Amino acid sequence: MSVQAQSLPKMQDKSESGLLSWLMTVDHKRIGIMYLVTAFLFFLVGGTEALLMRLQLAQPNGKVLTPDQYNQIFTMHGTTMIFLVVMPLAAGFGNYFVPLLIGARDMAFPKLNALSYWTYLFAGIFMYSSFVFGGAPNDGWFSYAPLTEKLYSPTHGMDFWAMGILLLGIATTIGSINFIVTIIQLRAPGMTINRMPMFVWTTFVTSFLAVFSLPSLTTAVVLLLLDRQLGAHFYNVAQGGTALLWQHLFWFFGHPEVYILILPAMGMVSEIIPVFSGKPLFGYMAVAYSAVAIGFLGFTVWAHHMFATGMPATSLLFFSADSFLIGVPTGVKIFAWMGTMWKGKLRFSSAMLFAIGFVALFLIGGLDGVHMAVVPVDWQITDTYYVVAHIHYVLFGGAIFGIFGAIYYWFPKITGHRLQEGIGKWHFWIMFIGMNLVFMPMHFLGIAGMPRRIYTYGDGLGWGIWNFVETIGAFAIAISVLVFLINFFVSMRKPATHESDPWDGYTLEWTTSSPPPAYNFAEIPSVRSRRPVWDQKHPEMADWKVGE
Amino acid sequence: MNALTSPAHNHKVMTARIALLTALGTESVFFLTLIVAYIALRNQFNWPMEHTLSRLAFPLANSAVLILSALTAWRAQASISLGDQTGLKSWLLVTLLLGLFFVAGQVFDFTNAGLRINDQAFGGVFFTLMGFHALHVLAGVVILAMNSLRARLGDFTAEKHIAIEIGTYFWYYVTAVWIILFAALFLV
Numbered sequence: 244m245s246v247q248a249q250s251l252p253k254m255q256d257k258s259e260s261g262l263l264s265w266l267m268t269v270d271h272k273r274i275g276i277m278y279l280v281t282a283f284l285f286f287l288v289g290g291t292e293a294l295l296m297r298l299q300l301a302q303p304n305g306k307v308l309t310p311d312q313y314n315q316i317f318t319m320h321g322t323t324m325i326f327l328v329v330m331p332l333a334a335g336f337g338n339y340f341v342p343l344l345i346g347a348r349d350m351a352f353p354k355l356n357a358l359s360y361w362t363y364l365f366a367g368i369f370m371y372s373s374f375v376f377g378g379a380p381n382d383g384w385f386s387y388a389p390l391t392e393k394l395y396s397p398t399h400g401m402d403f404w405a406m407g408i409l410l411l412g413i414a415t416t417i418g419s420i421n422f423i424v425t426i427i428q429l430r431a432p433g434m435t436i437n438r439m440p441m442f443v444w445t446t447f448v449t450s451f452l453a454v455f456s457l458p459s460l461t462t463a464v465v466l467l468l469l470d471r472q473l474g475a476h477f478y479n480v481a482q483g484g485t486a487l488l489w490q491h492l493f494w495f496f497g498h499p500e501v502y503i504l505i506l507p508a509m510g511m512v513s514e515i516i517p518v519f520s521g522k523p524l525f526g527y528m529a530v531a532y533s534a535v536a537i538g539f540l541g542f543t544v545w546a547h548h549m550f551a552t553g554m555p556a557t558s559l560l561f562f563s564a565d566s567f568l569i570g571v572p573t574g575v576k577i578f579a580w581m582g583t584m585w586k587g588k589l590r591f592s593s594a595m596l597f598a599i600g601f602v603a604l605f606l607i608g609g610l611d612g613v614h615m616a617v618v619p620v621d622w623q624i625t626d627t628y629y630v631v632a633h634i635h636y637v638l639f640g641g642a643i644f645g646i647f648g649a650i651y652y653w654f655p656k657i658t659g660h661r662l663q664e665g666i667g668k669w670h671f672w673i674m675f676i677g678m679n680l681v682f683m684p685m686h687f688l689g690i691a692g693m694p695r696r697i698y699t700y701g702d703g704l705g706w707g708i709w710n711f712v713e714t715i716g717a718f719a720i721a722i723s724v725l726v727f728l729i730n731f732f733v734s735m736r737k738p739a740t741h742e743s744d745p746w747d748g749y750t751l752e753w754t755t756s757s758p759p760p761a762y763n764f765a766e767i768p769s770v771r772s773r774r775p776v777w778d779q780k781h782p783e784m785a786d787w788k789v790g791e
Numbered sequence: 792m793n794a795l796t797s798p799a800h801n802h803k804v805m806t807a808r809i810a811l812l813t814a815l816g817t818e819s820v821f822f823l824t825l826i827v828a829y830i831a832l833r834n835q836f837n838w839p840m841e842h843t844l845s846r847l848a849f850p851l852a853n854s855a856v857l858i859l860s861a862l863t864a865w866r867a868q869a870s871i872s873l874g875d876q877t878g879l880k881s882w883l884l885v886t887l888l889l890g891l892f893f894v895a896g897q898v899f900d901f902t903n904a905g906l907r908i909n910d911q912a913f914g915g916v917f918f919t920l921m922g923f924h925a926l927h928v929l930a931g932v933v934i935l936a937m938n939s940l941r942a943r944l945g946d947f948t949a950e951k952h953i954a955i956e957i958g959t960y961f962w963y964y965v966t967a968v969w970i971i972l973f974a975a976l977f978l979v
Contacts, residue, residue, distance in 0.1 A: 351806055420813045428806045454813055458821035466828065466919065475908050475915030477828065483835045483912035488828055495824070 269353035270761055274360050275339030276657065281364055282331035288371075289323035290724060292316045294717055297681075301714035303702045313698035314381035315374075315400065321384030322404065325504065326411050327367045329642045333507035334359075334418055336649055337446045339657065341422060343752035343759065344440045346431025346768045351424040359418040366410035373403035380404035383696060385497065386467075388478035388489035393471045402471060405464040412457045419450035426450075431751070433770035437531070440750045440773075441524060444531045445510030448538045449503050456499035456542070463492035487552060494545035502541045504638055505605070506534055508645025509576060512598045515652050516580050518748050519595035520587030523774060523786070526579040533572035540569045550621045559618050566616035573609055577602060592746070593667030597648030600675050604640025608633055611686070626696075629689025635682045647674075647727070652746065659739040659757045666730040674723035680716025684709035749774035800951060807953045815964050818927070822968055825920055826975055832912045846904065847977055853896035854973050857928075860889035861966040864935075868959045871942075874949035880942050886962065887935045890928055897925045920972050927965045934958040 265273060295316050299307040308316065338356065342349055350356045373379045380400035382391050391401045426447045430439070439447075467489070469475040476482035478489055517524045524530060546554065546562045554562075580602050589595070611633035615621045624630065647670075655661045693706050700706050744753040751768055752759070753776050772778055772786035863886040870878030901921055908918040938958050941947065947955055 352810070416817055420810055420817075423813050424806055424810045427809055428802065454817045455820050458817050459824045461821055462824040462828065465923075466915075469908065469915060469919065473908050475918070476912045477832070477915055479912070483832065484915075485831055485835055485912075488831050491831075492824055492828070 269349075269357050271338050271342050271350045271353065271356060272657075272759065272761075272763075274356050275335045275337075277360055278331050278335030278338060278363070281360075281367070282328050282335060285323055285327040285331075285367060287724070289320050289328055290721065292320040292323065294721060296320065297714040297717040299698065300700075300710050302711065303700055303704070303707050305699050308698065310698045311378070311381065314696075315379040317696060318380045318383050318386075318400075318404075319371075322370065322380070322407075324638070325384060325500070326408070327363075327370075329504045329638065329646070330411075330415060331363055332646050333446075333449070333504075333642075334363075334415070336442075336511065336646070336653065337422060337507065338418075340653065340752060341425060341443055341446055342429070343656075343755070343763055344443050344750050345426065345429060345434055346751045346764060346770065347425065347429035348763050348767075350421050351428055352421050355417050355421050359414040359421070362410055362414035362417070366407045366414065369410065370403055370407035373400050376403070385493055386489075387493075388467060388470075389480070389486050391467060391471075391489075392478055402468065405468050405471075408464050409461060409468075412461050415453050416457055419453040422446055422450040423454070431768050431770050437528065438770060438773045439531075440510075441513035441527075441530060442507070442510035445506040445513070445534050448534045449506045452499040452503050452506075452538050452541060456496045456503070459492050460496035460500075463489055463496070466492075487549075490549050490552065491545070494548045495542075497548065498545045499538075499541040501637070502537055504642050505645075506537065508601065508642045508649075509534065511645045511649040511652070512580065512601050513576075514750065515594050515598040515648050516583050516602075518652075518746050519590045519592055519598070520584045521590075522583055522587045523749075523777075524579065525582030525585070526575070527773060529575050530579045533575040536572040537569060540565065540572070544569065547616060547621075550618050551625050563616050563618050567613065570609065570613050577606055577609075592651065593662065593664055593671055594648045594651035594746075596668065596671040597644050597651060600671065601641060601644040601648060604636055604644060604675075604678065608636025608638075608640055611636060624689050626694055627689035628685040628693045628695055631695050632682050632685035632689060635678075635685070639682070640678055644674075644678075647671075653752075654734075655740075655742060655745045656752055656757050656759070658735065659741040660734045660737060661740065661742070661745055662730050662734045666726060666733065670723050670726045670730060673719055673726060677716045677719025677723055680719060681713045682716075684712050744776070747780075749777045751775055754779070804953055804956070807957055811957050811960060815961075818964070818968075822923075822972070825923065826972075829916045829920060829975060832916050835912060849896070849900055849903075850973065850977055853893055853900060854969065856889055856896065857893045857966050857969055860886050860893065861963055863889060864959045864962040868952075868955055871947050871952045871955055872949055876942070876945070876947075879947065879955070880939065883935055883939045883942060887932055887939065890932045890935065890962075894925050894928050894932075897921055917976065920976060924965065924969055924972055927968070931958070931962050931965050934961060 265277065268274065295308060296313065299305040299313060338350065341347075371379075376399055378398040378400050380386070380396075380403060381398075382396055382401060382404075386401065386404060390396065426439070426443060466475070466477040470477050470479065470484075476484045478484050478486055480486055513524055513530055544562060544566045546558060547566045550559060550562070580598075584599075611629070615624065615630070615633065651662055651667055688706055688709050691704075691706065693700065693704075700710075741757050743755065743757050745757075746753075751764075751770070754768060755764055768775060774786050778785035778787060863882050867879050867882035867886060870876075870882055901918065906914045906917055908915050934954075935958055938954055941954065
C-alpha cells in the first residue's frame, strides 16, 4: 500500500520519535508542525470566546456575560486571533515549506527557530494565565492609552498583555530574521529571486514588515509598562505626557501588521490557484512586486486608523489618498488570480474552493476598507460594527480561508494522508455560508449605528434581528470547524498513501517524499524556471524552453 | 580575500552579516520610535531644558570614553585579521572595560542630575533613552566577554573570526546610536 514515490531512506533510529525528540528538535518541519498545532488549539480557544460574545449579543439585554467578563473576552479574542493564531499559523507553514520550496535542507538558524517557537508558546500561556491572576486584559486588542494606565485599568490584566506582547514581538522578530536570511542565502542553484514561489515571496515581504514595524509596538508597550510599573508619565497628559503617542506608535505597527496577517495567505492562494487551474500564475512579476508595493505603502497609512482624533486637514487628506493607493496593488493581485483561472482546466478540490473563497471574501473586505478611507464616511462609521465587518472579511474571509486552503493543499505532504474531499466540501460550504451570515449583517448594524465593544444593547433599537442572525452564523462556523476536525481524524485513520505529488504540483516540495525525510532532499535540486516540477514532468514543453 | 578562506566559510560570513544587518535594522526602528516619542513629548509644555544644557561636561567626557572604545574594538579586529592573538585578547579586554566604565558613567550621570523616572514625562523619556542604550552596551559587553573567552581558548584565526566581526560591528552600532542620542538629548 504505502509505496514510496522516491527511494529515500526514512528516518530510522528510535531517538527520532517520542516526546523528547519533539521538545529538543531543531528540524524546521517539526517546528512548523508544532507552530501549526499550537496555533490551531489557540484558534479553538479564540473561537470559543467569539461564541460567548455572540451568545451574549444574540438578544437585547443579554445576561450570559457580565460587562467585565465581556471586556476580557473581546480583548482576548482579538489578541488571540491576531497574535496567537494567524501570525503563528503563517509562521508554521513558513517554517515547514519555505525551505522545501527553495530547495534547502533547513532554515539558516535552526536553533533560533526553536527559540522563537518556544517563546511564542510561553507568551501565549503567560497571557492566558492572567485569567487566574486577577483578570485578563480588558481594554481591547489595541489597548489605547491612557485607558490602559494604572488609574483606569487597575488589575494586572494590562501588565500580562504588555509583557506577553513584548515576548511575542521577540519571537516574531527572531523568526522573521531567520526567514530573511534563509531566503537570501539558501535558495537552490538556479532559483533566482524572480523564480521564487509566491509563498516564499510573501513570507519574505512579511518578514521585512515584521522586522521594521514590531519595534514600534515594542516601544509603545515598554513605555506603557514604565508608566504602569515605575510611575513614568509618557501617556499622562497632566504630567507632560501625550495620549496620542500610543495611537501613533501602535498603528505604525498596527497597519503593517494587517499585511503581516494577509500577505502569507495571499502567497498560499497564489500557490494553490495555478496548480488547480493547470496554468502558471498569471502576471507573476506583477503579483510579486505588488506584494512589495503593499509592504512599502503599509508603512505610510497608519494614521487612517485615527481620522477621528482631530488631525489637521492636510494629514487627513494625505492619509486618505494614500490609503486609496493600496487598493491598486491589491487589485492587481485579484485580477492576476482571476487571470490564472481564466480558460484554465479548473479542478474544484477543497483547497481550490478555499482559495476562491479567499478571493471573493477578501474582495468584499478590501472594498469595505476603501469605504473607510473616505474621511467623512469614516467619521460616520468609525468604532461601529462596520469596522468589525471589515476586519473579519479580510482576516477571517481572507487570512483564515487562505490558511484552510493551505491546510488542504499541503496536508498530504506533511502527513502522507490526503484530507477527505467530500467532508472538505462540507467544511467549505458551511464555513462560507456561516461566515457571511455573521459578518455581512455587521455592515448593516454599523450603518445603523451599533457601536463595537458594547456588552449589550436596548430593546427598541432594531438591532436584535441581525444580531440573532449573526449568532446563528457563528454557530455554523463552529460546526464547520467540527467538520474539519472530523475530517482530520477520519483521514488520519485511513492508511497513508505517501503520494509525493498528489495534486500534480509545480514546486519543489512535491519532488520529495511525503512526509519528507529529515534532510528534505537527497540531492539539492537545481532550478531552471518558476515551475521546476512541471519542467521535470514535461521536458518537451518545459517553462525554460518556451520562455516564462 | 585570503587564499585559505573557502567558499563555504565565505557563505557563513555572509549569512552572519545579513542576520546582523537585519537585527540592527529592527533595533534602529526601536531607537527611532523612542526618539519620535521624545520629540513628541518635547513639544508638550514644561520642558525643563536647564537639566541638560547646564551640565554638558560629564556626558561629553563619557561619550569620549565610548568613542575610544570603538577605536579599541577596531584594533582588536585588526589584530586577529593579522593573526595577532595577544593583540586580540588585550584589545578585547580594554574595550570591555571601557564599555563597563561608560555604563557606570551613565548611571552616575542620570542619578547625579537629580532626575527620576517619574519627574513628569521628561524624566521618563531621559531614563528610557539612556537606559535602553545602556542595556545595548551591556549586551555588547556580554558579546565581548564571550569573544574574550573564546579568544583565550584559541577559537579564532586570521581567516576565521566571524564572531569577532559581528561583535565589533555591534559595538560600532551602539557607539553610533549614542552619538545620535547624545545630540538629541543634550545639544538640540
